Amino acid sequence: MTSDDLNIVYYCDACSVARASYIIKLLDGELAMCSHHYNKHKEALDIKAYEVIELNKTEEAAPILEKAE
Numbered sequence: 890m891t892s893d894d895l896n897i898v899y900y901c902d903a904c905s906v907a908r909a910s911y912i913i914k915l916l917d918g919e920l921a922m923c924s925h926h927y928n929k930h931k932e933a934l935d936i937k938a939y940e941v942i943e944l945n946k947t948e949e950a951a952p953i954l955e956k957a958e
Contacts, residue, residue, distance in 0.1 A: 899944065901926055914940040 899909035899921040907923035913934055920934075927934070934941070 903930075910944055912942040912944060913938045914942070 899912065901907045901909050901923040902920050903922060903926040907925065909921035910924045911922050911927045913920040913922060913927070915937055916939065922930070
């Protein structure tokens with residue numbers, strides 16, 4: 890993976906206007922969807938998809954439990 894892979898902008902395959910919030914991996918390809926269309930089709934996607942990647946997700950830093958002296 891290169892830094893160029895991290896800068897790719899995906900747009901929703903359903904409406905082509907909104908920026909995608911999810912990449913849905915299916916056996917026969919991938920879909921990019923905005924939050925609106927992902928939530929609208931979530932039940933069907935949960936059955937067909939083997940992986941759902943949430944884009945632009947920020948994770949909290951792990952708390953520091955002890956400090957080394």
